[in-house]
Amino acid sequence: MTDGTQPPYDFPAYTSTIKRHPKRALIEAPQTLSEVTGPTFASPWYGPNATDLSRVDGREAQGQRIIVAGRVLDEDGRPVRGTLVEVWQANAAGRYHHDGDQHDAPLDPNFIGAGQAVTDDEGRWRFLTIRPGAYPWRNTYNAWRPAHIHFSVFGPSFATRMITQMYFPGDPLLETDPVFHSIPDAAARNRLISAYDPQLSEAEYALGYRWDVILRGRGATPVES
Amino acid sequence: MAIPTSSQTIGPFFRAALERPAWSDLTREGVAGEGVRIEGTVYDGDRTPVPDALLELWQADANGSYTHADGRFRGFGRACTDHDGRFWFRTIVPGPVPGANGAVQAPHANLTIFARGLLKRLVTRIYFGDHAEENVRDPLLASIEDAAVRATLIAPRTEHAGGIPVYTFDVVLQGAGETAFLAI
C-alpha cells in the first residue's frame, strides 16, 4: 500500500530496518486461492482462550489493572468472527518475560504478558491485563518506547494476516517514537491509539481502553473446484 | 470503506505469546502424502543470520485443496528462527492449485515473515525444485523475468538415506540473493 496508511520497509529512523528491508520492488502477485484462503479456528487446535493476563495461578501481578477490548472488523465494517487474536506486552515496569530483554527493571513472577482470544460473532475480543510500562531500547541514545500492547491478528485469509501495536492516549513518548511515526499518514497513525472508555472501566477495579482492528478485504471469494 | 489498521513491527519479544514449537510440524496429527522437511536460514543485508524472525506457512493438501476437510492437517505452520537464524517445517508437498483463468499453479507453500526491523510482514512462496515441469508453467514464476530472482523461490530437494527428503529455502531479506517478495 502506498497511500501512507502503512509503513514502508525502509525507514532508517528505526535502525533495525536498515539491514532488513528488501531493496528490490515487491513482485505484484494476483490474488489466487492461495491468498484468499487461510487457517480457521473452528476447532480449538490453537489452545484455550487466555484473556486474563493480570494474574498467574491466582496471584495478582503488580501494576495498574486495565481492561482492553474491541472488535476485529473488515473494511466494510463487518465483524470478523472466529479469528485468532494473540497479544503480548511488557510488565508494569517495562520488562518483557523474554530471555533477550536486558532492561534492568524488575520481572514480575505473576506476570507473563501473553494472551489469546478468538473473536465472537460480533468480532469482539477482551483482555484483562496490567498497563504496560514504557521501556528503553537502543535505537538511539535514551530512546524509550511508548507503552504498547502487541497484537497479532489472522482474519479470514492469508492476505489479511497482520501484526501491529496498540498505544495509550496521552502518552508523551508517542511524539518521538520512530516505530509509531513510520506510518506517514497522521490519521492512520492515531488510529493505533486506544481510547479511554469509562463504560468499559469497572468500578473499584480496572480502567477500560477500547480499540478496534480493521483488516483489509480478503479479495474475491473464488470457488474451489 | 474503513482504512485497514496500520502494521507495526513484531519486535524482538514475541516468544511468550507466539512461539509454538509444535506448530512447526504440520503433520503432527497425521496426514496423507509424502512427509518432507522444509528448512532454511533467514539472513539480513550483511548475510548475518536473523535470530528473531517468525515465519508462517500456509499450503494446500496433497490434492491441492485449501479446505483441509481432513481435520488433522490444517495446512498452517509457524516457526521461529533459532540463534543461528534457522527454521524448519515438517509437512507434505501440496498438490497443484487452481490459478486465475483456468491456469494451474505449481505446488507451492505460501510463506510470511515477521521480524524486528520489518515494519510490516514480508510474503513469498516456496516452490519445490523437483517439480520442474510444473514450475515452468506456473503463472507467478513465469511472470518473473529475471531467472536469478525466480530461482530464489524454488527450494532444491535433497534425499537423505534413512531420513525424510529436505527442501532448502533460505530467506535473504536484502542484497545479494535477495528473496523475491510478493505484493498480494
Ligand SMILES: [Fe+2]
Ligand atoms: Fe514491545
